[in-house]
Amino acid sequence: MHDHEGRPCRPDGRAAARIGCARAREMRGWRLALVLALAAVSAAAVSLAGRLLVVADPLPPSADAIVVLAGSIPTRVLEAADLYRTGLAARVVVTRERLARGESVLRVRGVHIPESDELTIAALEQLGVPAHAIVRLRRRARSTESEARTVARYACSHRLRSLAIVTSRPHSRRARLIYRRAVADAVAVAVRPSRYDVFAAARWWHIPRDAKIVLYEYERLIHYWLRERWTIQPCGGLRRRTRS
Numbered sequence: 055m056h057d058h059e060g061r062p063c064r065p066d067g068r069a070a071a072r073i074g075c076a077r078a079r080e081m082r083g084w085r086l087a088l089v090l091a092l093a094a095v096s097a098a099a100v101s102l103a104g105r106l107l108v109v110a111d112p113l114p115p116s117a118d119a120i121v122v123l124a125g126s127i128p129t130r131v132l133e134a135a136d137l138y139r140t141g142l143a144a145r146v147v148v149t150r151e152r153l154a155r156g157e158s159v160l161r162v163r164g165v166h167i168p169e170s171d172e173l174t175i176a177a178l179e180q181l182g183v184p185a186h187a188i189v190r191l192r193r194r195a196r197s198t199e200s201e202a203r204t205v206a207r208y209a210c211s212h213r214l215r216s217l218a219i220v221t222s223r224p225h226s227r228r229a230r231l232i233y234r235r236a237v238a239d240a241v242a243v244a245v246r247p248s249r250y251d252v253f254a255a256a257r258w259w260h261i262p263r264d265a266k267i268v269l270y271e272y273e274r275l276i277h278y279w280l281r282e283r284w285t286i287q288p289c290g291g292l293r294r295r296t297r298s
Contacts, residue, residue: 104258107224107271111244117143118214121205123221123229124151124195126251127174133248134220135181142218145187147208148174149201152194198229198274199282202236207290209241216242223247223255224267228275231283238288 120143122134134146150171157167168176175188191208195201209217217237221229226247233243258264 100259101256103272104224104253104255104264104268107227107268108247108253108255109227109230109245110247111230113137113142113218113244113246114216114242116141117216117218117244119143119145119147119189119209120218120220121147122149122174122178123198123219123225124149124170124174124201125225126222126248127170127177129222129248129250130220131174131177131181132250133246135178135183136249137218137220137246138178138183138187145189146178146183147189147191147205147217148178149191149204150194152196198225198232199236199278199286202229202232202286203290205233206236206241206288209237210289214241217244219243219245221245221247223251223253224264224271228271228278231275231278232286235283235286236288236290240289 120134120137122130137143138146148171150169153169160167171190175185175190178188179185189208191204193204195204205217208214217233219229219233226245230243230245233245237243253267254261254264258268
């Protein structure tokens, strides 16, 4: 070890040198403590980044519809079926995704690959949701924003007052922002992240799949705050019908 002036510390050195070495050890201790503190703060901040993506609203005693957002079929379908069995709502709304690239060509050639909404409906029925309780929206969605526009139009045109939105855990915060803006004050929205989703919010950086999701969600959140929110119209641009 060297003192604060760069001289080597020796047990038999002068008193001034020993004092300098003591100060050097003290400074080294402070530097180590600072590094450890910064590491702890960084780890906490990284962990917080994952947890901030997950939100869950209190569910109302009853809702007009349970809406299953497209994507991540198994976890979302399981949650929606559970909510239906509790009697939360009498209908389950299923949205449609736009066709995957090349799928339209396959259809022209007579090849039919089940779409995500078809798989979702089949799974819901096998989990005990009757076919008459399932509503499939016709318009295809290319993003969460366009999906919310379609759902908002349906809710407002059918004079619904409350929706329970089922999605994945890391998608829940962005979904809540978009859907609440899409329906404005016309419809109450409660976002329910699936309890079957294994997203590791507190240690997402250890799991490549979760790390990719977190980075994507923050990219989309930035896009929402800078651009997307200004383009969302209440009720998808429709005027809400009033109850007679």
